[in-house]
Amino acid sequence: MLRGINVGGNTPVKMDALRSLVSALGHTDVTTYIQSGNVVFRSGDATTAKLEHGIEARLKSEPGVDVTVIVRTAAELLTVIRRNPFLPGADPATLYVIFLKEAPGRKAVTAIDSAHFAPDDFRLIGREIFARYPNGYGRSKMTNAYFEKALGVRGTARNWNTVTKLLQLAEKSAAKK
Numbered sequence: 001m002l003r004g005i006n007v008g009g010n011t012p013v014k015m016d017a018l019r020s021l022v023s024a025l026g027h028t029d030v031t032t033y034i035q036s037g038n039v040v041f042r043s044g045d046a047t048t049a050k051l052e053h054g055i056e057a058r059l060k061s062e063p064g065v066d067v068t069v070i071v072r073t074a075a076e077l078l079t080v081i082r083r084n085p086f087l088p089g090a091d092p093a094t095l096y097v098i099f100l101k102e103a104p105g106r107k108a109v110t111a112i113d114s115a116h117f118a119p120d121d122f123r124l125i126g127r128e129i130f131a132r133y134p135n136g137y138g139r140s141k142m143t144n145a146y147f148e149k150a151l152g153v154r155g156t157a158r159n160w161n162t163v164t165k166l167l168q169l170a171e172k173s174a175a176k177k
Helices: 015-024 048-061 074-083 106-110 144-151 160-174
Strands: 028-033 038-042 095-100 121-125 128-132 155-159
Touching (some): 028 160, 038 160, 106 144, 155 160
Antiparallel strands (some): 028 038
């Protein structure tokens, strides 16, 4: 997942160029989903950190785009979906996941006053923030940028529909082995 591309005309990256770039790094079954920097691929035994670094470096050198890349495996996405503390119960259209580059420090997490954002709510589990926005994400002050600043960790937000679609695409790709 690429952070902050094709949003409001900023940091444009065409999906066909992204697919080509990821393929050129030796990854297979490369597919993208919508224009917001979601790419699913198969790779060898590289760690997620190595994958992130490789894609970030290539994006910076070729199209000259300096963005954060966050990688999750199909198994990790499945765990994310199973861990959502707002399901069952909440309307899936109000749910987002903020995928963090790394787990934040406990002190930074405990400093956040969740009551300040009511009726919006969140739960941090590992490297993911599960967020519920009953009045919509666009009206909230509990944004990806807020969490990045408060936690000191880069992240990228995806709505619940995108998270579940990415898992479907990842499982489809994994089944091709």
